[in-house]
Amino acid sequence: xxxxxxxxxxxxxxxxxxxxxxxxxxxxxxxxxxxxxxxxxxxxxxxxxxxxxxxxxxxxxxxxxxxxxxxxxxxxxxxxxxxxxxxxxxxxxxxxxxxxxxxxxxxxxxxxxxxxxxxxxxxxxxxxxxxxxxxxxxxxxxxxxxxxxxxxxxxxxxxxxxxxxxxxxxxxxxxxxxxxxxxxxxxxxxxxxxxxxxxxxxxxxxxxxxxxxxxxxxxxxxxxxxxxxxxx
Amino acid sequence: xxxxxxxxxxxxxxxxxxxxxxxxxxxxxxxxxxxxxxxxxxxxxxxxxxxxxxxxxxxxxxxxxxxxxxxxxxxxxxxxxxxxxxxxxxxxxxxxxxxxxxxxxxxxxxxxxxxxxxxxxxxxxxxxxxxxxxxxxxxxxxxxxxxxxxxxxxxxxxxxxxxxxxxxxxxxxxxxxxxxxxxxxxxxxxxxxxxxxxxxxxxxxxxxxxxxxxxxxxxxxxxxxxxxxxxx
Amino acid sequence: xxxxxxxxxxxxxxxxxxxxxxxxxxxxxxxxxxxxxxxxxxxxxxxxxxxxxxxxxxxxxxxxxxxxxxxxxxxxxxxxxxxxxxxxxxxxxxxxxxxxxxxxxxxxxxxxxxxxxxxxxxxxxxxxxxxxxxxxxxxxxxxxxxxxxxxxxxxxxxxxxxxxxxxxxxxxxxxxxxxxxxxxxxxxxxxxxxxxxxxxxxxxxxxxxxxxxxxxxxxxxxxxxxxxxxxx
Amino acid sequence: xxxxxxxxxxxxxxxxxxxxxxxxxxxxxxxxxxxxxxxxxxxxxxxxxxxxxxxxxxxxxxxxxxxxxxxxxxxxxxxxxxxxxxxxxxxxxxxxxxxxxxxxxxxxxxxxxxxxxxxxxxxxxxxxxxxxxxxxxxxxxxxxxxxxxxxxxxxxxxxxxxxxxxxxxxxxxxxxxxxxxxxxxxxxxxxxxxxxxxxxxxxxxxxxxxxxxxxxxxxxxxxxxxxxxxxx
Numbered sequence: 001x002x003x004x005x006x007x008x009x010x011x012x013x014x015x016x017x018x019x020x021x022x023x024x025x026x027x028x029x030x031x032x033x034x035x036x037x038x039x040x041x042x043x044x045x046x047x048x049x050x051x052x053x054x055x056x057x058x059x060x061x062x063x064x065x066x067x068x069x070x071x072x073x074x075x076x077x078x079x080x081x082x083x084x085x086x087x088x089x090x091x092x093x094x095x096x097x098x099x100x101x102x103x104x105x106x107x108x109x110x111x112x113x114x115x116x117x118x119x120x121x122x123x124x125x126x127x128x129x130x131x132x133x134x135x136x137x138x139x140x141x142x143x144x145x146x147x148x149x150x151x152x153x154x155x156x157x158x159x160x161x162x163x164x165x166x167x168x169x170x171x172x173x174x175x176x177x178x179x180x181x182x183x184x185x186x187x188x189x190x191x192x193x194x195x196x197x198x199x200x201x202x203x204x205x206x207x208x209x210x211x212x213x214x215x216x217x218x219x220x221x222x223x224x225x226x227x228x229x230x231x232x
Numbered sequence: 233x234x235x236x237x238x239x240x241x242x243x244x245x246x247x248x249x250x251x252x253x254x255x256x257x258x259x260x261x262x263x264x265x266x267x268x269x270x271x272x273x274x275x276x277x278x279x280x281x282x283x284x285x286x287x288x289x290x291x292x293x294x295x296x297x298x299x300x301x302x303x304x305x306x307x308x309x310x311x312x313x314x315x316x317x318x319x320x321x322x323x324x325x326x327x328x329x330x331x332x333x334x335x336x337x338x339x340x341x342x343x344x345x346x347x348x349x350x351x352x353x354x355x356x357x358x359x360x361x362x363x364x365x366x367x368x369x370x371x372x373x374x375x376x377x378x379x380x381x382x383x384x385x386x387x388x389x390x391x392x393x394x395x396x397x398x399x400x401x402x403x404x405x406x407x408x409x410x411x412x413x414x415x416x417x418x419x420x421x422x423x424x425x426x427x428x429x430x431x432x433x434x435x436x437x438x439x440x441x442x443x444x445x446x447x448x449x450x451x452x453x454x455x456x457x458x459x460x461x462x463x464x
Numbered sequence: 465x466x467x468x469x470x471x472x473x474x475x476x477x478x479x480x481x482x483x484x485x486x487x488x489x490x491x492x493x494x495x496x497x498x499x500x501x502x503x504x505x506x507x508x509x510x511x512x513x514x515x516x517x518x519x520x521x522x523x524x525x526x527x528x529x530x531x532x533x534x535x536x537x538x539x540x541x542x543x544x545x546x547x548x549x550x551x552x553x554x555x556x557x558x559x560x561x562x563x564x565x566x567x568x569x570x571x572x573x574x575x576x577x578x579x580x581x582x583x584x585x586x587x588x589x590x591x592x593x594x595x596x597x598x599x600x601x602x603x604x605x606x607x608x609x610x611x612x613x614x615x616x617x618x619x620x621x622x623x624x625x626x627x628x629x630x631x632x633x634x635x636x637x638x639x640x641x642x643x644x645x646x647x648x649x650x651x652x653x654x655x656x657x658x659x660x661x662x663x664x665x666x667x668x669x670x671x672x673x674x675x676x677x678x679x680x681x682x683x684x685x686x687x688x689x690x691x692x693x694x695x696x
Numbered sequence: 697x698x699x700x701x702x703x704x705x706x707x708x709x710x711x712x713x714x715x716x717x718x719x720x721x722x723x724x725x726x727x728x729x730x731x732x733x734x735x736x737x738x739x740x741x742x743x744x745x746x747x748x749x750x751x752x753x754x755x756x757x758x759x760x761x762x763x764x765x766x767x768x769x770x771x772x773x774x775x776x777x778x779x780x781x782x783x784x785x786x787x788x789x790x791x792x793x794x795x796x797x798x799x800x801x802x803x804x805x806x807x808x809x810x811x812x813x814x815x816x817x818x819x820x821x822x823x824x825x826x827x828x829x830x831x832x833x834x835x836x837x838x839x840x841x842x843x844x845x846x847x848x849x850x851x852x853x854x855x856x857x858x859x860x861x862x863x864x865x866x867x868x869x870x871x872x873x874x875x876x877x878x879x880x881x882x883x884x885x886x887x888x889x890x891x892x893x894x895x896x897x898x899x900x901x902x903x904x905x906x907x908x909x910x911x912x913x914x915x916x917x918x919x920x921x922x923x924x925x926x927x928x
Contacts, residue, residue, distance in 0.1 A: 006378035009371060011716055013364050016248060019483055020707055022599045031331060060356070094329055098361040099263060101330045102337035106356035109341035124292070124338035129330040132245050135486045135599035139241060146238035243484055251715055252475055254831050367718045367831035470842035473835060477828050480712060495795060524820070561790055562797045562825040563727060569798035570820035573805035588756070588802035593794040596709050603705060610702035 018091040021084055022133035023140040026100050030076030031126040039122050044166070045158035046206045053115040054078060055210050057107035061100055062212055072144055074151035074209030078104065081140065093131050101129035151209045153184075156199060159206075160187040163195045250323040253316055254365035255372045258332050262308030263358040271354050276398070277390035278438045285347040286310060287442050289339035293332055294444055304376055306383035306441030310336065313372065325363050333361035383441045385416075388431060391438075392419040395427045482555040485548055486597035487604040490564050494540030495590040503586050508630070509622035510670045517579040518542060519674050521571035525564055526676055536608055538615035538673030542568065545604065557595050565593035615673045617648075620663060623670075624651040627659045714787040717780055718829035719836040722796050726772030727822040735818050740862070741854035742902045749811040750774060751906050753803035757796055758908055768840055770847035770905030774800065777836065789827050797825035847905045849880075852895060855902075856883040859891045 018024050030036065042050055051073075058078050062068045067086035072079045080100060082088060089095035105127050112121045134140040157179065164175040179187065191197040199207070250256050262268065274282055283305075290310050294300045299318035304311045312332060314320060321327040337359050344353045366372040389411065396407040411419065423429040431439070482488050494500065506514055515537075522542050526532045531550035536543045544564060546552060553559035569591050576585045598604040621643065628639040643651065655661040663671070714720050726732065738746055747769075754774050758764045763782035768775045776796060778784060785791035801823050808817045830836040853875065860871040875883065887893040895903070 006374045006381060009364075009366070009375045009378050012366060012371065013362065014713060014715070017710060019486070019597055019599065019710070021603060022483070064358075094325070094362045095360050097326055097330050098333045099358055102333045102360070103356065103358040105334035105338040106341045106358065109338045110353065110356040121342065124335065124342040126296075126331055126335040126338065128327050128334070130245065130326045132241075133483055133599075134241070134244060135483065135597075139244065139485060142238045143241045146241050149238060246481060246483070249478060251478070251718070251829055251831065253835060254715070365715055365831075367715065367829075371717060470838045470845060473828075473830070473839045473842050476830060476835070477826065492794075528822075558789070558793055558826045559824050561794050563822055565794045566797045566801035566824070567820060567822040570801040570805045570822065573802045574817065574820040585806065588799065588806040590760075590795055590799040590802065592791050592798070594709065594790045596705075598705070598708060603708065606702045607705045610705050613702060 016093040018093055018096070018131060019133045019135075020091065022135050023084055023137070024082040024086065024091070024096070025132045025134065025140070025143055026080045026082070026097055026129055027132070028078045028080070028101050028104050028127050028129045031128055033076040033125075036125055040116075040119060045155065045162045048205075049115045051205060051210065053108065053111055055212065056111045056115070057104050058210075058212055060107045060111075061103050062214075064103065065100065069214070071212045072147060072209060073212075074147060075154060077147075079144075079147060097129045097131050101127050148209060152207060155206055156184060156187050159197070159199065159202065160190055163191060163197065167195055248325040250325055250328070250363060251365045251367075252323065254367050255316055255369070256314040256318065256323070256328070257364045257366065257372070257375060258312045258314070258329055258361055259364070260310045260312070260333050260336050260359050260361045263360055265308040265357075268357055272348075272351060277387065277394045280437075281347045283437060283442065285340065285343055287444065288343045288347070289336050290442075290444055292339045292343075293335050294446075296335065297332065301446070303444045304379060304441060305444075306379060307386060309379075311376075311379060329361045329363050333359050380441060384439060387438055388416060388419050391429070391431065391434065392422055395423060395429065399427055480557040482557055482560070482595060483597045483599075484555065486599045487548055487601070488546040488550065488555070488560070489596045489598065489604070489607055490544045490546070490561055490593055491596070492542045492544070492565050492568050492591050492593045495592055497540040497589075500589055504580075504583060509619065509626045512669075513579045515669060515674065517572065517575055519676065520575045520579070521568050522674075522676055524571045524575075525567050526678075528567065529564065533678070535676045536611060536673060537676075538611060539618060541611075543608075543611060561593045561595050565591050612673060616671060619670055620648060620651050623661070623663065623666065624654055627655060627661065631659055712789040714789055714792070714827060715829045715831075716787065718831045719780055719833070720778040720782065720787070720792070721828045721830065721836070721839055722776045722778070722793055722825055723828070724774045724776070724797050724800050724823050724825045727824055729772040729821070732821055736812075736815060741851065741858040744901075745811045747901060747906065749804065749807055751908065752807045752810070753800050754906075754908055756803045756807075757799050758910075760799065761796065765910070767908045768843060768905060769908075770843060771850060773843075775840075775843060793825045793827050797823050844905060848903060851902055852880060852883050855893075855895065855898065856886055859887060859893065863891055 037047070037050075054073050054076070058071050058073055058080070061080065062071055065080070065088065067082050067088045068080045069083045070081045072081075082096075089099070105125060108125055108127075109121060132143075134143060161172075161175050161179060164170040164178065165172055168175075170178070188199050191199050269279070269282075286305050286308070290303050290305055290312070293312065294303060297312070297320065299314050299320045300312045301315045302313045304313075314328075321331070337357060340357055340359075341353060364375075366375060393404075393407050393411060396402040396410065397404055400407075402410070420431050423431050501511070501514075518537050518540070522535050522537055522544070525544065526535060529544070529552065531546050531552045532544045533547045534545045536545075546560075553563070569589060572589055572591075573585060596607075598607060625636075625639050625643060628634040628642065629636055632639075634642070652663050655663050733743070733746075750769050750772070754767050754769055754776070757776065758767055761776070761784065763778045763784045764776045765779045766777045768777075778792075785795070801821060804821055804823075805817060828839075830839060857868075857871050857875060860866040860874065861868055864871075866874070884895050887895050
């Protein structure tokens with residue numbers, strides 16, 4: 001066939017296969033989302049519409065990728081966890097990373113209007129992704145803790161920062177300097193004494209992020225003549 | 233800091249760096265586009281609106297990724313070529329592959345309505361991507377030939393197949409059987425004698441695909457007091 | 465410094481890091497050992513001197529690489545198993561594979577005369593090596609079973625083959641044809657009925673291979689004035 | 697077959713293939729050679745016997761690996777360069793790195809007595825190896841320059857250091873301090889004025905290292921009846 005002369009170029013492709021029998025995490029991360037949030041006037045410190053849009057995208061990805069056993073989102077990032085024995089795309093790293101991130105990104109634009117009905121999307125967003133193998137459940141658990149601690153630290157900071165700016169009338173620079181090097185309890189105290197905010201009473205979705213898991217659903221598969229039904 | 237206990241999980245990340253001083257091709261490929269075309273009643277054998285949408289996405293990607301020196305598209309795939317000395321994202325394979333494919337996918341949804349004003353997008357599309365290094369210009373050139381020959385072979389087949397079905401009234405199965413194992417000249421002859429189509433006169437965009445390159449533009453940077461201008 | 469102009473070439477080096485928290489197996493394998501055995505008139509089906517030489521090399525490697533928790537040898541191969549938490553050479557695959565295999569090979573020549581005092585080494589041997597990560601103890605266990613089953617199958621075959629040739633007077637080709645496609649019990653029966661050999665009574669080192677493990681050793685660290693000693 | 701139950705463990709092996717159409721450098725490096733030289737009382741700053749032993753090993757490796765087009769050695773390291781189109785071991789990195797380094801190491805012990813007839817080898821040496829791809833001849837050339845500049849810098853330093861110690865009666869520490877931060881011309885001057893040594897007249901094998909290349913050899917393949925011969 002005519003194309004055989006050039007087909008040798010396929011040999012330059014190098015496949016990276018994710019180690020079998022490990023949990024695979026694919027983490028998707030917004031690129032340039034600071035500017036993206038500014039451009040679309042996202043609410044500070046958290047925009048619930050954006051969080052629900054991210055969750056909608058993740059649930060779409062999960063519905064089409066049943067090997068994802070759990071996913072966790074916070075801020076502009078989402079982690080998808082493949083079960084140990086997944087053979088998705090032959091565990092080829094590039095294929096898995098690229099398929100999930102491109103689907104997530106196209107969902108983001110597709111579902112935008114459901115969460116921002118009055119605000120048109122100004123430009124198409126961009127995400128990157130990476131995949132990481134974890135050999136034990138303990139490592140995977142620690143991975144999720146790592147992301148959740150990150151969520152907590154950033155959200156506590158942002159909540160305090162924006163309280164100082166929005167309610168306290170501080171300039172962003174002054175707020176930044178005031179918070180520099182402070183520990184959690186200082187921020188909690190500022191929120192409570194200055195703004196009467198008990199951080200722990202804020203919505204969990206802001207403080208802890210979102211988790212998506214599969215729910216077993218009973219489905220009626222047959223209705224018996226006597227009116228009873230068989231479900232599974 | 234509180235997160236340090238879990239941060240060890242970062243050590244499980246493995247970076248794959250693309251060999252320096254090589255041309256890097258990132259090829260994006262539609263996943264499940266046969267079904268996608270069916271669902272959206274794309275015209276056969278080629279839907280010009282879809283081709284122009286793909287080209288619009290590719291040009292958006294190029295505008296934001298100036299290290300792409302050239303890109304080539306055909307069917308539901310697009311190849312972006314980074315110049316040899318590109319240091320984009322430190323030449324990290326995952327970062328490059330995922331950023332380009334996610335931007336392409338979100339562009340596809342974003343620009344959809346500009347090319348399909350009367351047809352709403354039914355579901356978000358998905359693409360995969362891979363990166364390949366080519367050490368010489370000759371190898372790169374052969375890569376582009378490989379994709380263009382692929383375009384030619386598929387388009388000649390599809391053009392003949394759909395002529396037989398749409399104009400010749402054949403069933404898809406009969407058309408498939410008639411074409412099985414035929415060479416180019418047989419297909420050219422069928423097109424010419426049965427349907428009065430000279431294949432070589434069909435639009436080049438169908439037969440050869442699309443290439444995007446940078447064009448040097450003279451831009452007025454200063455207007456002199458005497459009315460003349462300085463451009464670069 | 466003068467060399468800086470060329471130092472950029474270091475950037476072309478690509479490190480492959482073995483996934484943390486996994487068991488790492490480095491398997492060393494003789495290259496061209498069929499010919500090597502012929503050249504040195506090794507005894508058939510097993511040459512005890514060669515086995516003990518291999519074991520000597522492996523124990524030398526283990527003494528210098530205390531992260532090796534266990535090693536297993538059979539035929540012309542040896543597997544070294546690093547403990548999960550080993551940070552040997554920063555878990556760089558090339559460094560680990562090459563250091564172990566080169567030390568093994570130089571030991572092979574160095575210790576040769578201790579096991580073959582009357583036979584001089586005709587030419588330097590060559591081995592290759594590879595490293596594999598196993599995420600669970602079960603996978604590692606199955607790896608060792610895999611190699612041991614390989615040992616058993618080959619040794620049963622070789623024992624029967626050489627009995628037919630050496631004691632039965634068959635030509636190698638006739639022996640090969642006779643054994644083609646036979647199961648274990650057929651070979652056991654040939655050995656027993658024709659040659660009065662009970663395979664299970666043959667030395668375990670031939671049938672099962674060799675395992676090297678660390679042994680806790682009590683060492684006298686102090687002798688008390690009363691003549692008793694303190695050990696650890 | 698009995699082993700099939702365990703054979704799944706082979707799937708954990710990951711092959712790294714060296715990019716086609718690039719020059720591959722395999723660099724072998726002595727491990728712990730400072731101590732090795734001390735143990736064997738190597739002459740300072742250079743031991744010619746050791747250099748010739750290294751060269752003998754490299755030439756043995758080249759004879760068995762005809763894809764090596766050139767090799768370069770200095771100090772306790774050796775670089776082997778595979779031609780661009782080599783398909784040695786399917787360009788599998790581990791196989792190439794490990795085979796070459798193990799053969800080199802076993803040669804080192806094997807040929808030891810030819811170069812150190814009066815000195816017995818005290819313990820088996822160890823080397824590591826790595827492979828690097830260079831896409832252009834210019835990159836490869838710069839690689840060789842990099843290693844040769846390294847040879848020059850180290851040799852000039854060592855020559856001056858040992859002149860100060862051996863002929864100048866300085867303590868090693870004093871010599872080290874005297875040379876700290878000095879440029880080439882200072883060292884040249886010390887050698888010339890204090891020890892009457894013109895560095896550029898020292899043997900090139902010390903100053904520049906060793907290169908092994910293939911030499912075309914005319915071989916008589918047929919002798920004609922008239923006494924003339926045909927060679928190729």
